[in-house]
Amino acid sequence: QVTLVESGGGSVQPGGSLRLSCVATKYTYFANCMGWFRQAPGKEREGVAGIYAGGGSAYYADSVKGRFTIFRDGLNNEITLQMNGLKPEDTAMYYCAASVVACSTVLETLTYEFWGQGTQVTVSS
DSSP states (O other): OOOEEEEOOEEEOTTOOEEEEEEESSOGGGOSEEEEEEEOTTSOOEEEEEEEGGGOOEEEOTTTTTTEEEEEEGGGTEEEEEEOSOOGGGOEEEEEEEESSOOSOTTOGGGOSEEOOOEEEEEOO
């Protein structure tokens, strides 16, 4: 069983930055892929960024390209999401996810078996 714990959420003004972290209770290099998702009230959970094993290729939702960056540190069982240029539409609960089986599309919820409890990000003036 893998437990994921997110941190780093909070409130920020438009244009600001936040850095989210996700720590796994077991070594993340066993995970074939990891990702960040978000869910706003009344909306479906959507993929934000995902990365394959070994800090390989990263993929981003079109809405965050150029603003968000995902990093993976397998030695410290951690992935991070650096979010710059935040917009009000980025407001949501953000979730970390991991898969230890073969990964397909890293931005799809069905790819992942393990999920964190979420951390809230609020962008408003």
